[in-house]
Amino acid sequence: MEIIQTALQYILHINQNLTILVANYGSLVYGIIALIIFCEVGLVVAPFLPGDSMLFAIGALCATGAMDLTIVLTLFPVAAVAGDNFNRMMGIWFGHKAFSGKDGRFFNQKNLKKAHDFYEKYGPKAVTLCRFMPFFRTFVPFVAGMAEMRWRTFFPYSVIGGTAWVVVCVMAGYFFGNFEFIKKHFEIVILTIVTISATPIVIEYIRGRRAKAT
Helix, strand or coil: CHHHHHHHHHHHCHHHHHHHHHHHHCCHHHHHHHHHHHHHHHCCCCCCCCCHHHHHHHHHHHHHCCCCHHHHHHHHHHHHHHHHHHHHHHHHHHHHHHHCCCCCCCCCHHHHHHHHHHHHHHHHHHHHHHHHCCCHHHHHHHHHHHCCCCHHHHHHHHHHHHHHHHHHHHHHHHHHCCCHHHHHCHHHHHHHHHHHHHHHHHHHHHHHHHHHHC
16 A cells, blocks of 8 residues: 555656656656556546646756657657547446436436537537646546547547647747746646636636526
8 A cells, every 4th residue: 555655646746756767767758657648638536647747847858858859749649639538438438327327416317418518519629628727637528428529529629639738738848947937837827828718618608508598
């Protein structure tokens, strides 16, 4: 149990241990990080794993030559998209189980229809923009699966969101990794940008709800 706790703490603070990992394990680090990315976006029970800050730190290491930028920008988007789509499939499986029986307080046909309607209208934007938001990027694909969002709609926006997330975070670290303020407040910077981008969606959704109520 102690070994598991130690390993978990190491993973949670991997952005602080990347230099040591690269020095000790070389190319194996790429596989370890790809697995962390896959789990963070692919397992609904693992939203606590590092994401933005880890990618930012990786970008800073790429700038020094300690890690290969080409490998990072090729492998990690694949891991992000694979995790996203695995999470969606788990949502489909869970949704079939949860909504197939007698209606409950949360798992009922009325809520399923609401979720389905939301993803029909806002799904592409949610899948793309929520990629930049911790926790949301773990739960959005899972709920998309439960809401039966079609794969041909989900997949291209999953690719766009997953690729953009990795590229933006890594390149931010590559160019601004030595700026102390951005290093310490990187996730706040990202969330501010996403909040501004998502504001029109929220306003449109609220207006739609009000229009239905009247």
